[in-house]
Amino acid sequence: MNIGELSRLTGLPVKTIRYYSDVGLVPEAERSHAGYRRYDHGSIMRLEFVRTLRELGLDLATIRRVLERRADLGEVAAAHAAALGTQIRVLRLRRAALRAVAERDATPADLERLARIAQASAAERQRIIDEFFDSIFSGIADSSESREFTAGLRSVSADLPDEPTDEQVDAWIELAEMLRAPDFRERLREMGRRSFAPDARRIVPTDPAGLQWFIGLVADAQDRGTPSPEAAVDEVMARWAAAAGRTDDAALRREVADAIELSIEPRAERYWQLMAVINGWPPIPATMHRWAWFLDALRATLPA
Known part of the structure; x- marks a missing residue:
């Protein structure tokens, strides 16, 4: 076939095919008596191979080495895949x-x-x-x-x-x-x-296990639907005071309310939620709404 027929079969411009022939990537099978390029079925396969490698981003010099068997295609593909991976990461x-x-x-x-x-x-x-x-x-x-x-x-x-x-x-x-x-x-x-002041009294636990236990009490009371928020506060504070060896009175409740008010910072919780996403951990559920609910209910039980 002539170069025009090869162009129609492959969809590549005649100019591109001619260039690939001139640089030796897809040499013609023969020349006609008039000097025109003639191609065969092997030319189609070779041209398709070159086009595939070009679409994958390989430069012409590398493609030439592959075609001339001076470079292993598998090794070239692996190296190029690694380079593309870096580019993809940067683009992302x-x-x-x-x-x-x-x-x-x-x-x-x-x-x-x-x-x-x-x-x-x-x-x-x-x-x-x-x-x-x-x-x-x-x-x-x-x-x-x-x-x-x-x-x-x-x-x-x-x-x-x-x-x-x-x-x-x-x-x-x-x-x-x-x-x-x-x-x-x-x-x-x-x-x-x-x-962490020398005279600080950490009424609400700061360690993960203690916080999980405390917020578990609040969540249980909130989700179970106690008769009233005040009843939920009574239940939570009674269990917490007993565990802490304290008496559930107004003074303790004020201390707990002040400590919770200081601790309510949605961005601190968001910090750990984002860390979980970044590091591939299980999602960390939101708890700030529970602290806010409990604080409002706790404040309502305190004398004016």
């Missing part, structure tokens, strides 16, 4: 930054910052988190309890996988932006100052 991160910008009234500086955040390395992500905790706990009373508490927080890193999902990248960007908020930092600093 860039897309996440652009989505974040599209959702807010952003400036060019915001776009640059979000792009850097999205493409941060593991070490850079950890530095962002470490700086956040440094700003919160600097100057907080030093004690074995405070050191143990902060060490537990710092031990959790934002470990994005090599090929993160869109949800994981979005979660990392949201987390990094949240950690920048001055009011969030100051809120946590106040919580830390009051929780």
